[in-house]
Amino acid sequence: MGTQMNNxxxxxxxxxxxxxxAPR
Structure with a gap:
């Protein structure tokens, strides 16, 4: 959830x- 929202x-x-x- 946190990774998808950041993306x-x-x-x-x-x-x-x-x-x-970083998440990219």
């Missing part, structure tokens, strides 16, 4: 910070 947010919003790059 969705990273796709809609620009990757800001290493937190979004």
């Amino acid at each position: 969705n947010k990273a796709r809609t919003d620009p990757p800001v910070g290493p937190r979004f790059k």
Whole structure:
């Protein structure tokens, strides 16, 4: 659940910070 939500947010919003790059 947490991984899917992170992926969705990273796709809609620009990757800001290493937190979004990690799940990518």
